[in-house]
Amino acid sequence: MLDRREFVGRLLADRGELLVVTGLGTPTFDVNACGDHPLNFYIWGGMGCTAMVGLGLALARPDRRIAVITGDGDLLMGMGSLATIGAKQPRNLSIVVLDNGHYGATGMQASATATGIDLAGTATSCRFRQVRSVSQIDETVDVRKILHSGQGPIFIHAKIKANDPPRVIPSRDGQAIKQRFIEASAKHI
Amino acid sequence: MPDNGHARLIALCQQDNEITDVVMTTEAEGPGLVLGATLGGKRAALLMQSSGVGNSVNALTILKSCAAPCLLIVTMRGEFDDFNPWQVTMGAMTESTLKACGFLTYRVERAEDVEDIVTGGCNMAYGNNLQVAVLLAQRMIKRSKGAH
Numbered sequence: 088m089l090d091r092r093e094f095v096g097r098l099l100a101d102r103g104e105l106l107v108v109t110g111l112g113t114p115t116f117d118v119n120a121c122g123d124h125p126l127n128f129y130i131w132g133g134m135g136c137t138a139m140v141g142l143g144l145a146l147a148r149p150d151r152r153i154a155v156i157t158g159d160g161d162l163l164m165g166m167g168s169l170a171t172i173g174a175k176q177p178r179n180l181s182i183v184v185l186d187n188g189h190y191g192a193t194g195m196q197a198s199a200t201a202t203g204i205d206l207a208g209t210a211t212s213c214r215f216r217q218v219r220s221v222s223q224i225d226e227t228v229d230v231r232k233i234l235h236s237g238q239g240p241i242f243i244h245a246k247i248k249a250n251d252p253p254r255v256i257p258s259r260d261g262q263a264i265k266q267r268f269i270e271a272s273a274k275h276i
Numbered sequence: 277m278p279d280n281g282h283a284r285l286i287a288l289c290q291q292d293n294e295i296t297d298v299v300m301t302t303e304a305e306g307p308g309l310v311l312g313a314t315l316g317g318k319r320a321a322l323l324m325q326s327s328g329v330g331n332s333v334n335a336l337t338i339l340k341s342c343a344a345p346c347l348l349i350v351t352m353r354g355e356f357d358d359f360n361p362w363q364v365t366m367g368a369m370t371e372s373t374l375k376a377c378g379f380l381t382y383r384v385e386r387a388e389d390v391e392d393i394v395t396g397g398c399n400m401a402y403g404n405n406l407q408v409a410v411l412l413a414q415r416m417i418k419r420s421k422g423a424h
Contacts, residue, residue: 108312128315133338136308139300143312143320146296165308167301175298261342268315 088222091185091247095156096121097227098183098234105235106144106272110137110157112192113252114185118156120255125271129257129264135164138182142172145180145239150275152179154234159186159200166209172240173213181234181241182210187249195249210242222246277303279325281351281417286323303328307335307346314344319402321347326354326370326411327363333377336407340378343405347397348379349412356415371411379409387420 095117099107108128109115115129128144130137141155162169162184172180188201200206210218217237221230221244230243258264277300278286289295298309306322313320324332329350339346354360354367371381380400382393394410401408 108315130338132341133307133335135304136311136335136338139305139308140312140315142298143309143314144316145312146298147313147316147318165305168305168308171298171300171305261338265315265342265344269317272315273317 088246088248089224091117091187091245091250092120092252093224094221094227094245094247095185097224098156098231100231102126103235104151104276106148106151106153106268108137108141108144108153108155110134110155110161112158112161113254114156114158114161115257116252116255117185119257120252123257125267127257127264128268129259131259131261134161135168137161138165138168138172141180141182142168142175142177145177146175148272149177149179151272152181152235154181154183156183156185158191159184159188159198159206160190162206163199163204169210169213169215169242173210173215176214176216176240178239180239181237181243182215183234183243183245185245185247187247189249191249191251195251207242207244210244215240215242218242218244220244220246277306277324277328279323279351281325281412282323282349285349303332304335306332306348307337307339310346311338311342311344314342319345321349323349323351325351327366329370329373330366333373336374336377336379339407344407345401345405346407347394347401348374348407348409349394350374350409351412351417352414354414356413357418358414367414371409374409374411377407379407381409381411383411383413385413385416387416
């Protein structure tokens with residue numbers, strides 16, 4: 088099992104021009120804990136929508152690579168998005184799910200994945216081109232390579248410990264986060 | 277999302293090389309897609325029937341939170357001569373629900389008004405980062421030539 092902060096920290100090391108969309112709750116804090124970044128878009132509402140924000144961005148910016156970093160609760164709430172993404176086959180989109188089998192932000196109630204519901208299997212069924220499960224920190228090097236150079240849609244299923252690290256809270260101003268992201272990512276590469 | 281009233285528009289969008297179409301599994305996926313397109317510097321519009329507004333409520337609120345422009349075209353169900361009474365409850369609350377989610381709403385009752393109102397809705401949405409819904413009346417859709 089991975090420590091979520093250590094995994095996300097290594098995954099986003101030397102991230103370059105990678106665009107990152109974070110699911111509301113603890114994944115947002117995990118990404119912000121690596122250091123706030125203008126190419127981060129933090130989602131604070133609409134639980135279940137994170138993967139679709141990633142798809143919209145991926146289709147709008149085929150010149151950039153996009154990583155969605157979210158939790159099992161958010162993904163379960165929008166599981167149909169995996170089918171929508173699989174149908175569109177965006178080559179530049181990765182979904183990273185930090186799966187601890189619990190709703191961490193609301194008191195650690197168990198989620199469906201705690202009973203063995205297999206999100207990686209779901210992604211495979213939804214025609215993700217690369218599906219990788221990771222539970223050992225040493226594997227992060229490989230996963231990071233996939234994130235930066237693999238052909239999407241990519242699904243990274245990270246099995247993390249069900250702990251509750253300190254909240255590292257970024258801006259909650261949706262308009263400000265949006266504007267900063269648009270300006271920082273405007274450059275075409 | 278499919279609806280008989282949108283069938284021709286969906287087909288036209290799919291044939292248009294300047295438009296990327298995305299078929300979703302639920303209307304609730306739509307606002308996320310729109311926000312993502314906005315972050316990528318593109319304009320996005322959503323097509324759905326009125327029942328889909330109910331499916332999307334919490335997701336729709338992210339657009340206001342981020343001032344992400346959106347044009348939403350809604351084909352109305354359950355408001356005029358609908359054979360299915362289960363559509364009536366959601367149809368009756370569609371416009372007020374959209375307003376509660378922060379949308380400006382414009383109803384279209386006559387086919388000859390569609391172009392003008394949709395054009396104005398686009399200007400409002402994309403020119404001012406607003407969330408605009410155009411509601412196409414069921415009576416108009418039923419009476420329109422070419423509706424299935």
